[in-house]
Amino acid sequence: MVPGLEVKFAGGAPTLTEGHVIEGYASLFGLTDQGGDAVLPGAFAASLKRLAARGDRVRMLWQHDPARPIGVWDEIREDATGLWVRGRLLPDVAQAREAAALIGAGAIDGLSIGYRTIRAERDRNGRRALAEVELWEVSLVTFPMLPEAKVGRKEADELLEVAALFAAAAAALRAA
Numbered sequence: 001m002v003p004g005l006e007v008k009f010a011g012g013a014p015t016l017t018e019g020h021v022i023e024g025y026a027s028l029f030g031l032t033d034q035g036g037d038a039v040l041p042g043a044f045a046a047s048l049k050r051l052a053a054r055g056d057r058v059r060m061l062w063q064h065d066p067a068r069p070i071g072v073w074d075e076i077r078e079d080a081t082g083l084w085v086r087g088r089l090l091p092d093v094a095q096a097r098e099a100a101a102l103i104g105a106g107a108i109d110g111l112s113i114g115y116r117t118i119r120a121e122r123d124r125n126g127r128r129a130l131a132e133v134e135l136w137e138v139s140l141v142t143f144p145m146l147p148e149a150k151v152g153r154k155e156a157d158e159l160l161e162v163a164a165l166f167a168a169a170a171a172a173l174r175a176a
Helices: 045-054 094-105 158-173
Strands: 006-010 015-017 021-028 036-041 060-061 065-080 082-089 110-122 128-141
Touching: 021 110, 045 065, 045 110, 045 128, 060 094, 065 094, 065 128, 082 094, 082 128
Parallel strands: 036 128, 060 128
Antiparallel strands: 006 110, 015 021, 021 082, 060 065, 065 082, 110 128
């Protein structure tokens, strides 16, 4: 983990489609997480704009570990609900294949943001309202900080089928 980098977990199962594409909400606006923070609408806008201007992108990590990238986020946007992400697990990365299997089995069900706070205020209940954050990464995680967050879901059979495809591809690569 990068020193000073904060992380927030959004619960629910990321959707795994098209063999290796995942999508869902990495953050939901206005809901207080287990750490007492709530992300406000617009909190990611400036950061996403700065990244785009530099030709850079938010990283897809496994469990917030900067040494374990597992894919790429192809689309990240704010909408009225929160921060929506869509990306690809990379089948050539062993941890990504494992992540696909874990998603398929229902063992991993969370997305989480890694960020630095730029601007925040405390409300009268002591909740920190995050008005602007610098988004660094969105991770697949085991334990969500924000259990109320819901992401798209696929039928379990479809997820297991995709995990089986990853396993078959891995076996073919080992045999080659």
